[in-house]
Every structure is written in C-alpha cells, then in structure tokens.
Amino acid sequence: MDFQLSAEQSARRDRVLRQVAEAFPAGRPPGFAREDWRTMGELGLLGTCLPAEYGGGGLGALDTALVIEAFGRACTDTGLVFAASAHQFACSVPVAAYGTDAVRKGRLPDLVSGAAVAGNAMTEPESGSDVSRLRVTARQVPGGWVLDGTKSFVSNGPVCDLLVTYATSDPDLGHLGQTAFLVDASAPGVRRSGPFDKMGLWSCRAGSVDFEECFVPDEQVLGRPGAGAAVFQASMGWERACLFAGYVGLLDRLVERCVRFARERRQSGRPIGSFQAVSHRIVDMRLRLEGARLLLYRACAEMDRGERAVLPVALAKLAVSEAAVAGALDAVRVFGGRGYLADDGIEAMLRDSVPAVLFSGTSEMQKEIAARELGL
Structure with missing residues (x-):
C-alpha cells in the first residue's frame, strides 16, 4: 500500500491550497454571495468529480477527497466548504449519474461553473x-x-x-x-x-x-x-466520503494552530506546550486526525476500485465527524479563555463541527450501518 501522494496529486493539492487562501482569506465575514459560487466554479471546486464534458474535473473519489481536504484546510469559512460540497455530492453527482442526456447537458455546466446553486x-x-x-x-x-x-x-x-x-x-x-x-x-x-x-x-x-x-x-x-432510494444511497456514498474530507482539512488546520499556540503561549515562564496536560491533548488531536484521514482515504480508494464500500464509508464518516467535534473541544481547552472568544476563531470551528455528527446520517446511524455490514 502506497501512502505517498503522486507528483500530480501534490501539485493539485498545493494549487488548491494557494488559490483558496487567496480567494477566501481568513477573517472575511460569512454569508451567501453568488460571486463566491462563481469563484469556486472557476477554481474547479464545484465539479471536481463530475465528467469533463460538462466542465468538471473528472476525478475519482480519492483525488476528489484530496481537493476538498485542501479546500477545507485553506478556507476558514467551513460553511462555504460545506455548502459547495452538498451542492456537488448530494445534488450534482446524482444528476450526472441518473439524469437524462438532456438534463445533464442543460443543467450540469451551470452547476459546475457556479452559475446555478x-x-x-x-x-x-x-x-x-x-x-x-x-x-x-x-x-x-x-x-x-x-x-x-x-x-x-x-x-x-x-x-x-x-x-x-x-x-x-x-x-x-x-x-x-x-x-x-x-x-x-x-x-x-x-x-x-x-x-x-x-x-x-x-x-x-x-x-x-x-x-x-x-x-x-x-x-x-x-x-x-x-x-429513488438507490439514487440517494449512491449520492450518500460520495457525500459521506468526499464532503467529510473538508472536515479533515479543518482538523489539520486546527492541530497546526494548537501546536503554534502551544509553542508561543507562555505560562509560569515556559511554553504551555511543555506541560503534559497540553501536549498530550494535542497528540490526541493528531492521533484522531490521522486515523480519520486514513479511514477516509481507504473508503475513497475502495470506491475508485468499484468495490462495495458501505462499511468503510460509514466508518470514515463516523471517525471524521467525531474527531472534528472532539478536536474542536480540545482546541478550546488548549486556547483557554481565548478559545471562548470569537476573535481567534476557535469557537467558530467548534460550532461548525457539531453538525458533522448529525447530517449525512447521524453517528448512531453510521454505527447501525456498520453493524449490519458486520452481520450483527
């Protein structure tokens, strides 16, 4: 099993990180704007996995997840990342897979470009x-x-x-x-x-x-x-895997911020990162991040191979969503009082993480799906 990204994958990820950071800088107020959708369309973030004939990127699940992870890593507006991902995976994917030729030709180009939401x-x-x-x-x-x-x-x-x-x-x-x-x-x-x-x-x-x-x-x-049930479940496979790659990106950003803060913030004459209560908490954050990331990558790889990926997708969705909430709570504790203030953005990451255990099937539903797949 190769854990190394190819040169093409690394270049694509780095390009997305750079372009998203420039297009959606930190500190911009959240909200809905049509121009944001057109920008995301220009950057290829709305049609990553959609057919190239309609303007999409034509990427598989794993490469799509890598793009959305970079999107979530570089964009501090997680609501925007979520909105774009719901648009693509829950809506555009079933249109591409199950729509008539006329519907695909008439609708997908606008969905990919951001002209339509x-x-x-x-x-x-x-x-x-x-x-x-x-x-x-x-x-x-x-x-x-x-x-x-x-x-x-x-x-x-x-x-x-x-x-x-x-x-x-x-x-x-x-x-x-x-x-x-x-x-x-x-x-x-x-x-x-x-x-x-x-x-x-x-x-x-x-x-x-x-x-x-x-x-x-x-x-x-x-x-x-x-x-309809088959259409929905097919789209849910993409949503539960690739949409949640955005939360992997959020977790990566969260861990990096906590590490930097723990090095700079001093208490009793020493960096707080030198205290086990802080350093061990950040290690736990990184552990959950890496475990969730690997589960998600595996689920996407199985989707790309055309295998029945119900169990790995359920486990990945469960791991990522629970890691997001636990990691955001840990970050609030690492930042202490500053984590409770809006200025540092940590509390926003917690608020944005909580819904992850609810939408696309609750954590309890993912456990039920996994239990059935295990024959229980």
Missing part, C-alpha cells in the same frame, strides 16, 4: 435518518408527477436554483416506492422558507421547502420511478 431536499420533519418513510408524495399525472409535502433542513434551500428531492411514489413498496426528482426552485408550487438561524455553518443557508401541487415533468426524474 443546488439544494439537497431529503430530510423531513418526521423522518430524519429514516429515509424509507418519506411523507412527501409523488402522484403520477400525464407528462410527469405532482409533488406534495414538506422537506426540512434543505442545504442551500433558501438560495438555490435547483432542488434534488425524493418522494414516495408507491407507499406499498417501502424503499422501493421512492423516486428522485430534479425540481426547479422557481417552479409553481415550490415555497421556500427563509434561512434557519443555526449554531454554525453560517455560509450554508438552510431552510424548509414546501411542495404544493408542484408539477415535475417526466424528464426530470432521476433514474427510473421507484429507484
């Missing part, structure tokens, strides 16, 4: 991690489908142009009765809330979406009717 509409108020019992319904009519119901916690929902959503098209078939759709956010019957007031990830606007007799033409079904 996509929102992932899966979660519902009464079915968070249980995606087999969706209350949003899809009723077939001549020429298409009519959607009714409510989605919640839609990433990019209040500001998006397109929605990838899932609905129950046959309630008697369970997970085999779900269908995936690409919906224009401006279509009649789509009503979106304003942005939720969230703990963190402020640059990723999230809200609810109501579908009221919303007509979706047949050509905007992703995959075939009834295959």
Whole structure:
C-alpha cells in the first residue's frame, strides 16, 4: 500500500491550497454571495468529480477527497466548504449519474461553473435518518408527477436554483416506492422558507421547502420511478466520503494552530506546550486526525476500485465527524479563555463541527450501518 501522494496529486493539492487562501482569506465575514459560487466554479471546486464534458474535473473519489481536504484546510469559512460540497455530492453527482442526456447537458455546466446553486431536499420533519418513510408524495399525472409535502433542513434551500428531492411514489413498496426528482426552485408550487438561524455553518443557508401541487415533468426524474432510494444511497456514498474530507482539512488546520499556540503561549515562564496536560491533548488531536484521514482515504480508494464500500464509508464518516467535534473541544481547552472568544476563531470551528455528527446520517446511524455490514 502506497501512502505517498503522486507528483500530480501534490501539485493539485498545493494549487488548491494557494488559490483558496487567496480567494477566501481568513477573517472575511460569512454569508451567501453568488460571486463566491462563481469563484469556486472557476477554481474547479464545484465539479471536481463530475465528467469533463460538462466542465468538471473528472476525478475519482480519492483525488476528489484530496481537493476538498485542501479546500477545507485553506478556507476558514467551513460553511462555504460545506455548502459547495452538498451542492456537488448530494445534488450534482446524482444528476450526472441518473439524469437524462438532456438534463445533464442543460443543467450540469451551470452547476459546475457556479452559475446555478443546488439544494439537497431529503430530510423531513418526521423522518430524519429514516429515509424509507418519506411523507412527501409523488402522484403520477400525464407528462410527469405532482409533488406534495414538506422537506426540512434543505442545504442551500433558501438560495438555490435547483432542488434534488425524493418522494414516495408507491407507499406499498417501502424503499422501493421512492423516486428522485430534479425540481426547479422557481417552479409553481415550490415555497421556500427563509434561512434557519443555526449554531454554525453560517455560509450554508438552510431552510424548509414546501411542495404544493408542484408539477415535475417526466424528464426530470432521476433514474427510473421507484429507484429513488438507490439514487440517494449512491449520492450518500460520495457525500459521506468526499464532503467529510473538508472536515479533515479543518482538523489539520486546527492541530497546526494548537501546536503554534502551544509553542508561543507562555505560562509560569515556559511554553504551555511543555506541560503534559497540553501536549498530550494535542497528540490526541493528531492521533484522531490521522486515523480519520486514513479511514477516509481507504473508503475513497475502495470506491475508485468499484468495490462495495458501505462499511468503510460509514466508518470514515463516523471517525471524521467525531474527531472534528472532539478536536474542536480540545482546541478550546488548549486556547483557554481565548478559545471562548470569537476573535481567534476557535469557537467558530467548534460550532461548525457539531453538525458533522448529525447530517449525512447521524453517528448512531453510521454505527447501525456498520453493524449490519458486520452481520450483527
């Protein structure tokens, strides 16, 4: 097993680190801006794994993860990294994999360039991690489908142009009765809330979406009717692996900041890093980072080989998300009172890390998936 990055991978990573740091400097206020999306499109951050014929990078899962890790490492606005990743992996990936030729040609170039923003509409108020019992319904009519119901916690929902959503098209078939759709956010019957007031990830606007007799033409079904669960799980494989590479980048930045602070901050006439209570905590942070990174790389490598990567992806998502929260809490303690203040940005990294154990399937759900894969 080769742990060394190739010259091409190293050059790509270094380029992303440099370009992102220049485009999104530390200290810039969080928020949504269309020009940020166009910039991310120009830097290739919105179509890393998408086909080159639509403007994408055409990279595999591991190379994509390396790019998103560098994005998360260089960009202190984790909400922006998350918004872009949700756009690409939860929305553009299923459009590329399951959309009709006309939909791919008509939609993907704008999604890759940042001219259009996509929102992932899966979660519902009464079915968070249980995606087999969706209350949003899809009723077939001549020429298409009519959607009714409510989605919640839609990433990019209040500001998006397109929605990838899932609905129950046959309630008697369970997970085999779900269908995936690409919906224009401006279509009649789509009503979106304003942005939720969230703990963190402020640059990723999230809200609810109501579908009221919303007509979706047949050509905007992703995959075939009834295959929505398969479409969703395929996109989740990319999201749980590559989106969380951004959190690996955050952890890398967090460890580096703690090391630098522990060398410079003095207490009782000596650097605080010379105290075991501090140095051992930072070593634990690095240990969790390296373990999570290796699990994520392995999951992506198995995806690239075309193997069934359900277990490694679940373990990687679990390890990265838990390491992010634990590492951010450790960083607050290393920085002490300064870690509690907004000026140093440590508390923001904690707020941005907490949702990682909730979205894309909670940590408990990842353990359930792993247990099933182990035959338990």
